[in-house]
Amino acid sequence: MTRSARRTRRVLGGRRAPGGHRGRRMLTAAGASAAALLALTACSSSDDSASGSDTSSSASASASGSAKLSGTVTVFAAASLKESFTTLGADFEKAHPGTKVTFSFGGSDSLAASITGGAPADVFASASPKTMKIVTDAGDAEGTPATFVRNELEIATLPGNPDKIASLKDLTDPGLKVVLCDKEVPCGAAAQKALDASGIKLTPVSYEQDVKAALTKVELKEADAAVVYKTDVHAAGDKVEGVNFPESADAINDYPITLLKDAQNADAAQAFIALVQSPEGQKVLSEAGFLKP
Template sequence: MRARRFRTTLAALTVLAVLCLPGCGSGGETASPPPAGDGARITGDVTVFAAASLAESFTRLGRDFEAAHPGVRVSFSFAGSSALANQINQGAPADVFAAAAPANMKTVTDAGNGDGTPATFARNQLVIAVPEGNPGGLTGLADLTRPGVKVALCAEQVPCGAAARRVLTAAGVRVTPVTLERDVKAALSKLRLGEVDAALVYRTDVRAAGGDVDGVEFPESAGAAYEYPIVLLSDAPNVRAGRAFVDLVLSAAGLAVLTAAGFQAP
């Protein structure tokens, strides 16, 4: 009788433990991604092409995704959105594309390489990045034209370059940069290396750079805020996992990671 009672109690405890697995003892900082729409298990690798300015936040989301789907590996290719769009249209294998501007996304969808309508998941604005403490005393766009001030801009083909052109045109300021960089990280790197005195980069990149870089806000940036769209690619090697990653980015957990990095809600 005692052995039978022990086996019954053990079975009940086992059932309770299984039922508790998804939610008991949570309280960690990692938010769980939403489940796959069809409830099937996510397997395999996921390849995400994403704008350079998304590097820190998407890397965090990739870790969260892998934690929620054991055995799955998320690989990222971070670069300028225009370069990534060209790679996708030339047949580079990827599951998801996240761009820093609708124009670069349109390049991909117009070529028939997007699966469905892209969804906007975040917005971003430019700031003037300067060395810590702003030793040059820069306060606005007009200061970028001062004699001796070396400025780095992104090339106009990439979103940070197009945004810089828009704000400078709106402000009636003509800046002659000493360098045009392939993406926002490269422009910021020139500043951190001391090769320039200022760079027009995204607010999120200044935050990610830490204490050695400060950001000078300017009013014209509000008129050039860029929307970030994301889409599952039509030739995605891993459709199920790619769609689940897109769902994570669009979820409340994804927005929390993005806004913590300095992005604005869409």
Template structure:
């Protein structure tokens, strides 16, 4: 068998075709490299941008001091921990107590960033003194319930039962929101309770029941729920006449106003409302 060798013209055309293929491959290689470079630079560009956003989210720092009603102790302690987790540079410090006492401290110049009161009247003490910024926001509601020892030994079922002879009752002082609410329910029920003790905040009133020092106390529904099996709660119709709105505000001379505003936003967020609702607080 014999083979015909390609002519000079054919060899030239083959060589040109091969050269063209090499050039094309080189061009495609450069394009691929350029594409990778572009993608890489794009990722690099988005990196700092993402970091900046993250930095912005975590730009808060320092301590935020929150003065809050005693009835918020459990929920705000939890929200404080959650807020610190979301903002690693921030520490939340709380001062829980009777709203009237806290308000007096704020008006007197006590350094604080946020005030959460158990009534709009108490918050009014702070706003009238010009110690808060903007308009306070009502974030939850709460109402009274009768707390009695487990088993209800004195058979207390209604508000009127608190007036029975031999029944020892603890109330909050009238200047405290839970005490002011007690005055309202007395008026609604047309009764007069004669307490054996007037407490400075709702937690103290509840403790009297837990220790067996009194037979009953008027406290918030949320406090009864937080106490678990230590007490039993009795709802009563007159409580609907004395529902307390809880307002929250940034204080005028807040040392850490940015963190204060962020904390309030956190309380008002879906997460914050979930924690508060789980504790028995009502939506405003």
């Protein structure tokens, strides 16, 4: 190669060299800018997506939290729950405007028979596992019943206890008119269990269909004494006087509660059951004389 040619190549190469570095620098800068832009866009998209997700979650949580209960809740409950459940029903309606709690109180066996016979109800609260079993065996309970309180027996006498009744054995005095709950009713079954545990034979003047009916006999002075629950003596106030007896410890009843399978207002029914089991509900029940589950 001649010197002239080499010079020409160096000149041309010298011109290309600066231009090539500059081009590469420009491409590199452009690439970096594009990468930064893409990264920024991706971050922005990710943030927007996350924000949208958070907003959606918040909206979902808000909607869930603001779900409003409404309609009627029909509760079948043992007669001994009348006072405390009436209070809880009023509390429930106040906490959930637009709802109404209606009750059917009575002997647990009769209520269970009504439920298995197709009577419309959302909740069943029984005074014994035995009567609850009538409903569960028929497949009418939704889930497993839960014990929410317990109850103990007491002798209800006339105010002032004029016959000086001090024990279960005193009820065998032939001069006394004593009433018991029917043996098929939880309070009657419990009373019979206490009598059997003490070896006492007692023939009442009548067997009543639920605990309130037995207590009413004493309140109206149609009977001198009745074996009922402590909660019923408590609810009667000064209309009767209560007498404790040690055999009652052998006949404490568990009270189970359950949502019913064909409940027409399941959401509100579950909310009512939750209230019964809550600290607030338990306080009302304890003040009525019920024992903790």
